Amino acid sequence: MTAPKTPSGPPHAPPGASPDRAAAAGDHPADRAGADRPVPGADLHLELPAGGARRTALARALRDAVRSGRLAGGTLLPPYRALAADLGLARNAVADAYAELVAEGWFTARQGSGTRVAEGAAAAAAPAGPDGPAPEPPLHDLLQGKPDPASFPRGPWAASARRALAGAPTEAFGPGDPRGRPELRRALAAYLSRARGVRAGPENVVVCSGFANGLRLLAAVRPREWAVEAYGLPFHHGILDAAGVRPYPVPVDDDGVRTGELPGRARTALLTPAHQFPTGGRLLPARRAAAVEWARSTGGVIVEDDYDGEFRYDRKPVGAVQGLAPGHVVYAGSLSKSLSPALRLGWLVLPDHLVERVLAAKGLRESWASALDQLALADFIECGAYDRHVRRMRGRYRDRRDQLVSVLAERVPQARVTGISAGLHAVVELPPGGESPALAAARAAGLALDGLSSYRHPADPAPAREGLVVGYAAAPDAAFARALTALADTLADVRAGTRGGPH
Template sequence: MPKEWAGSGVDLHLDLDVSAGRRAGLERALRSAIRSGRLAPGAALPSTRALAVQLGVARGTVSAAYDQLAAEGYLTSRPGARTRVAQIRRPAAGRPGSAALAVPPALDGPDAPRHDLRPGRPDLTAFPAAAWLRSTRRVLTTAPPDAHALADPRGRPELRAALAGYLGRARGVDAAPERIVVTSGYTQALGLLARVLADAGTTAFAMEDPGHPYHRALVRRAGLEIVPLPADDLGARTQLLTGDAYAHAGAVVLTPAHQYPAGATLHPSRRHAATAWARATGGTVVEDDYDGEFRYDRRPVGAAQGTAPEQVVYVGTASKTLGPGLRLGWAVLPERLVEPFTEAKYLADAHTQSLAQLVLADMIESHAYDRHVRAGRLRYRRRRDLLVERLRERAPHVRVHGVAAGLHALVTLPETGPDEAEVLRRARALGLAVQPLAEFWQRPGPNPQGLIVGYSTPPESAYPAAVDALCEALAPRRP
């Protein structure tokens, strides 16, 4: 019996209560597993013979249970094919009304919009699959066996060495491999850093306003207060950090290359003000360089960290160049923070998975990563140009900001309308998803109204139609 079970194919765990009979108990257990979602729509079930062996019941009992559930619509079967769970709709899980931050909606699936211009991700159809595959083959052929074991929580030495070279030449970062920690994306890096600084006595972070609400939630989760730092056309107003309102702030989070979401590049005088504040107070500047590689009208602006490596934590990510699903980010740390940050990373998840780290290291060393970034820069510049041109022609009453760099633009609305609520109603009717600026403000209104348009999100073939839908949603009010 144990030998037969070990080779019986698809495993299926069921809580079988046979008090009312084996067949009835089996039917009840299968219904429960399907209704709860443990058995997903389309999941293959074991053959009647295999499940009978697993459960120690007669094969006819399993056949009768399968037939009954197929008749009820829970299962599907046809001759010569596996029995599978039917495509049934389960009630959606409710969201607690008191939640401070809702889980963001899925960008894919049956409820995905027809046109998607929400910010936050690159065109995933442009993922460099061929280059990734070549690097994966090399890595699997040459990597030592210990590449698949838990190792240094800072990350694989191959990737940290590759990043030190790449960040130095491409972003102007003063990076040594021993001061780099590989993280599971930017969000983990920010969350770990908030806890590390809180443990060291920091009580508040200054954060850009407008700014990302999810990032504010990560900092608050560490028990820290957030002090809004206004941003304008020159970036965050870092000269305010010396004022009384920020006296208890021990860190400031900035997006110098391309402010999120307004799109400004931080003015040199304001960069200097931020690092001078950090030197004078012992504070920490967190530089979020989420899309710093994508600059269109001139060479990318170097990272602020290069001018003050002991005051600035530089945080980068592969989410905008490759894809957020890889969960690959990195923090370049001042010497004083390397040890506590590494300990926090170890206690969080021990180690970011190795294979993707090694593949990315190979792509960087072979310059496949540079080629992919350059190709993306050209592709997204064409998209930006199309967006600006069509808005100028069809919605001249709106203003477009932050288009010199990055993967999104801020479109602000005139006081004469349409307002955000009206544009969102029109967009929903057109099957268009966009993100309102209202979600990003910390300060109570009235604040400028607008949309954050992620022009990198749609596949290439779908992009022109998405821009047309946007122009229609932004059409001026008719007198």
């Protein structure tokens, strides 16, 4: 489309525009490009009502776009000639609307650099909520499940990504294989066999975008009766509920789930054997054997969520249950704890009879896990960088765990801290009635953490256990000591004001 020629005069001023208005609208480089050329500029979606004053409607639409956050502070607006052409308006109308919003402080304009949304305009325009200002963010992040984001191995990962990109076969840039890249499946099969005792070949590995994605796939192909641990991640409970799964909660204690109580009517059992989530118990050998016997006798399948199996501190890592019965166990893992949840990569190691069913549920096109990230991870594992990173983080998290235990032992010796032999979190147990005041005091002190009772399955008939689930991996080094002091002060204050206190 070619805009009509403008009369002589300043190249950025529309016909009849005053110098003040032209300056307010900004001297956009695109407006100096020449009137006979196609009008360049960024697209901007605006809906204007039919009829009425077009300039007024445009100004209102622009204000609304800033208020809603669609136009963030600093955003460069299209040149008024381009916007006028896109909206079918006279250039004078757009220039006048820009000038009006500049005068009101919504936009800023500098000669030669165009018109931009003023910094802070959206915040200044936002009305106060019905409950007043937004609450202050927590000072200290002690939420479970988060690895240390500052420790992500940027250099080694970048080197693996470069090598993977340079060596990627041409077909890697086409439609993906629902199984995942063969390079990654080979690397995972070798690593899991060596490090976790998993018995499977690449043909049993299916790459997914994390454990949640894998759980959805399994829920789609398994019978609707599932045994679940009485304490687990509510998000996982929600996935199974959305899939129509009927849950049978199984009690847990200090030694993990009581596998002798797995119900015969269930055909799938979702377990966390290496480190029960969130209570922290390690499944004893006798209970592992009982779980395998349950699966064999019922024709059932165990879904083994090995969410933090690499991070054991006080004894050698416990091998995967899958190694005891590969035909009855789905081994599931991801990078969310060991590297970063931002990578969105996970895997299922499936018994032979489930591979094709899971692939059918997944579909013919891999729409989740990036092929380039898969290739980078394959290189990262094969060059040894993954092992080095895990060993480094194991030492770092052990030190964090030791700090937590030491501070609480000194400041609140009555507190019982459990689940500390592995993982990225611990549980501070509390007596009945102690969790609610402890959480309230912790949040008042700027601590972000969860209560143990919030992880109890809603179908579990037993009374809820109470405590604080304390993540010790994500807080920055400079703030971790202060966070532990605030936690200890909170527990001490709650104990002083609550009969019984932490035990």
